[in-house]
Amino acid sequence: MKQSYSGPVKAIILDWAGTTVDHGSLAPVRVLQQVFAGRGVPISEEEARRDMGVLKIDHIRKILFGANVSERWRKAVGHDPIEADVESLFANFVPLQLECLVKYSTVIDGVAAAVARVRKRGIKIGSTTGYTRPMLDMILRPAAEQGYRPDCAITPDDVGAGRPHPWMIYANAIRLQVEPLEAIVKVGDTPVDIEEGLRAGVWTIGVARTGNMIGLSVEDFAVLTPAQQASRLENARAALSAAGAHEVIDAVADLEPALDAIQARIRKGERP
Known part of the structure; x- marks a missing residue:
């Protein structure tokens, strides 16, 4: 033993x-909300935070395929969410997150x-x-x-x-x-x-x-x-x-x- x-x-x-x-x-939440709102599917801060900590494309996937968001996506976009939507959202997310990161890079006291x-x-x-x-x-x-x-x-x-x-x-x-x-x-x-x-x-x-x-x-x-x-x-x-x-x-x-x-x-x- x-x-x-x-x-x-x-x-x-x-x-x-x-x-x-x-x-x-704050940085990931603000950008996630911005990206989803840009598709006509606003998400709450709670929805943006629920799966925080995972790889960002996985985070987007979890949000998109969640029951409430997927239903709102269907109504706004006209079809059930698919993996191509995850990839498209992530492609939008990356440059916005890079732009945002320096603003939110202050080391905590x-x-x-x-x-x-x-x-x-x-x-x-x-x-x-x-x-x-x-x-x-x-x-x-x-x-x-x-x-x-x-x-x-x-x-x-x-x-x-x-x-x-x-x-x-x-x-x-x-x-x-x-x-x-x-x-x-x-x-x-x-x-x-x-x-x-x-x-x-x-x-x-x-x-x-x-x-x-x-x-x-x-x-x-x-x-x-x-x-x-x-x-x-x-x-x-x-x-x-x-x-x-x-x-x-x-x-x-x-x-x-x-x-x-x-x-x-x-x-x-x-x-x-």
């Missing part, structure tokens, strides 16, 4: 939009400092995303200029499929030269981030406040009443816990206590 790993956390793998950049994960502190503990920094390679490349330089530069940045394009498949995490492990998988922690703001980590056999941390589960900019979250903030945070934390997150934090700035909790569990002989 394989002996449980009892060593240190060696790497964390961070999501991008809503976790390290773009507070509220506390991320750069938290990552620097984690690095001092000898932990490597990887990343995965639902963005394509050209989209992520638009974010890498602005993020680096703001103090956040992961050691590894993998996209679905690099491995042939996106979340919830675990391939991007495996690619991070290979490029970072980190093993075993039990020494890795995946950090992200959507249930599919958590599923990606669980499928890969790594520890997972959900991010509640800054990401898709609340979906608000810093300014919009700040104007909520304390009761509204508390309610939204409670719901976001509960959803990420229900997805299987081993720990849930409000922001990457709060990362270290969660890593310490996971490290304690590793020392007790627990496995993800």
